Amino acid sequence: MNERKELQRARMLRYFLDAASEVIEEEGLAHMTIRKVADRAGYTASTAYNYFKDLSHLKFFASMRFTSEYISELPDYMALGENTVEKWLYSWECFCKHSFEQPDIYSVIFMDNLGTSTQQLFDDYYAIHENDLIGFPEQIQSILMEHDFSKRSALYIQSAVEGGFIKQENVDILADMTLMIWKGMMNTYMNHRRSYTKDEAIKRTLHLVTECVMNVVEPSRRKEIKFDRY
Template sequence: MATSRKEIQRARMWRYFLDAATDVIQEEGIDHFTIRKIADKAGFTSSTAYNYFKDLSHLKFFAAMRFMSDYLEELPTYLEKGSNTVEKWLYSWECFCKHSFEQPKIYSVIFMDNLGSIPEELLDHYYQIYENDLIGLPDGVKEIIMEQSFAKRSALFIQSAVDEGFIKEEDIDHISDMTLLIWKGMMNTFMNNRRKYTKEEATKTTMHYVYRSVMHVINSDKCHEINVSY
């Protein structure tokens, strides 16, 4: 019973600090994210906050996860557009690009920043506590999103394309890794203004290269079944 009460108290404190962190991001932006501001807003000291989060990057990571809700809510709509696994996978990438380039600093914190820890473990822990953030997604998609690695989630998603005859088994990891690297490269370019892309142009360009990468390994006799292009 004592352990149960302790866990309840810990979850309650997490919510206090994450609610405060969310407010700080909404009011001032993630660039002005400090442990002192968050602790003050939550009504505690900075030292208390550090009892629940190892460092600022962890708290920032968890807070940033809350800003993915729009993407998670819209994802099922994008998936419905596809008539096969490859189309659904491309549409899911389009949805991800749309939202990530709208909030590049948020998505950079989640998928690109150095957290000083294994991000997959932090992500898994987040969904153990805030699993309700996934309400509205089909069970199959929930399982994919809750997988430990972004590339692994992608590979799991397109696994069915092998059964459907679109892709060879040995190409799955290649495609999932390559498309993630394409997105990361464009995100880095976009955030650092190395090219003057609008968010729409960044999405369009990323999807163009994702699409070309996928079509490069699609079995030639199945290409006509892919009725989407970028």
């Protein structure tokens, strides 16, 4: 695709995403349709399908727009930690805060079946919104651009291995277990399977994640982990 066509495509995507954001803010994600977004953007639904494979594709791109506060706050949360493990736990606090505030948004991004390569959707989104990542350390950029949340965690936990906090063989299982904790709590919270308030869901998730982490931290290093935000 030549540069001119790429610029035109990016411009059209922004028109539709601006319209989609307005629909979500006014009516909620569950009430968003391709037709509503196209009408608001001043185009036909058939034109929208030239840029989005289906409604789930459009929902994903639009939902990513609502993660800007999480992304902007993440470095500040991580800065509260005095070591790699604490930084990762603070990053979990930031993620839980925003995901349980906007469960519909975060479930689309990290839980729903989108019927296509989610990594490609992440890459496409950040190709258009590359300025969203300006100023972030390279390590955080690589984490934010990884669609698989378990892999996101593993990327960061690797630093804890290098720092002597966690053994290499525990990286993947820790990443998977903490992701399953969040998904399980998010599903429970969204479907009202228990009477958790938002704050209770956040604290319970952080407690379980922290317990899971502490079980694999080397005994000689556990006293260095002072995270207690739950």
